[in-house]
Amino acid sequence: MARERKRPDLSPADLPMTPMIDVVFQLLIYFLVTIRPIDVFTHLEVARPSPEAQRERLEVPKNLLRINIFKEGFALLDRPVSYEELDRQLTRAAELDKKQSVLIMVSSYSEHAQLIQVLDLCAKLGLTNLSVISTN
Amino acid sequence: MRRKAEEIGINMTPMIDVVFQLIIFFITTIDLQNKDMDIRLQMALAPHGKPVEAKDPRTIHVDVDAQGRISILNQRLTLAVLRTYLKKAVAEYGQNLPVVIRGDIRTQHDAIRAVMDVCAEAGLYTVRFGAIKEAARPGGG
Numbered sequence: 001m002a003r004e005r006k007r008p009d010l011s012p013a014d015l016p017m018t019p020m021i022d023v024v025f026q027l028l029i030y031f032l033v034t035i036r037p038i039d040v041f042t043h044l045e046v047a048r049p050s051p052e053a054q055r056e057r058l059e060v061p062k063n064l065l066r067i068n069i070f071k072e073g074f075a076l077l078d079r080p081v082s083y084e085e086l087d088r089q090l091t092r093a094a095e096l097d098k099k100q101s102v103l104i105m106v107s108s109y110s111e112h113a114q115l116i117q118v119l120d121l122c123a124k125l126g127l128t129n130l131s132v133i134s135t136n
Numbered sequence: 137m138r139r140k141a142e143e144i145g146i147n148m149t150p151m152i153d154v155v156f157q158l159i160i161f162f163i164t165t166i167d168l169q170n171k172d173m174d175i176r177l178q179m180a181l182a183p184h185g186k187p188v189e190a191k192d193p194r195t196i197h198v199d200v201d202a203q204g205r206i207s208i209l210n211q212r213l214t215l216a217v218l219r220t221y222l223k224k225a226v227a228e229y230g231q232n233l234p235v236v237i238r239g240d241i242r243t244q245h246d247a248i249r250a251v252m253d254v255c256a257e258a259g260l261y262t263v264r265f266g267a268i269k270e271a272a273r274p275g276g277g
Binding site: 017018025028032042044045046047049069107108109110112113115116117120121134 | 185262265269
């Protein structure tokens, strides 16, 4: 009697759930495994020469590209340049030698975005030998 | 026939609930590394930078906000505390400890310089600057 009463309740659940759940799990596992988050962050590596090394380096300006960053703009080898001009000049330099030392002298009052801009440019051109020096 | 159907009727619902909970837990915790940053930081764009490859668990992220305030893991620090912290970290992990400085775009270089100087004092002569490789592109444009 009790069984007779139970049967109508069970009948809507008679649909086999197991294969559906199996498939859902397979899909979930597939997406979990294949998901690759976009590379949102990047790290720009620079050397920070110690004060003693800094003096030596300044004495030997052999094959050295000096970029100044001021609040007002950029300068390459003491000549004021726009960002586009800096890009052009550095591209030419990078074509000759990618191992070339680049000394980035940053003024205290410049904004951090400017430094990142220059470092990004160096990353684009493949210049890896970078040093950052702060000036007043 | 009827008996067979009853034997199969194990209650799957709690198990599925638990599995879903586990999946949600793993999805939300999988990328916690980037959640430790100061959300008010507006980082500069560097589309040409190399993506962060091997994530070194020792990496120290130093955040410098627009006013030049320093924080690690959302914890505001003074320069003196940062110095002690870095020295301790260097003593423990060595001088090739990766340090990432994440500065706001409006931060004056003075503040960044102070952090770099403290790093150099602790013996860390190579620092990295954090930047954003890919901006969120509204409308997929």
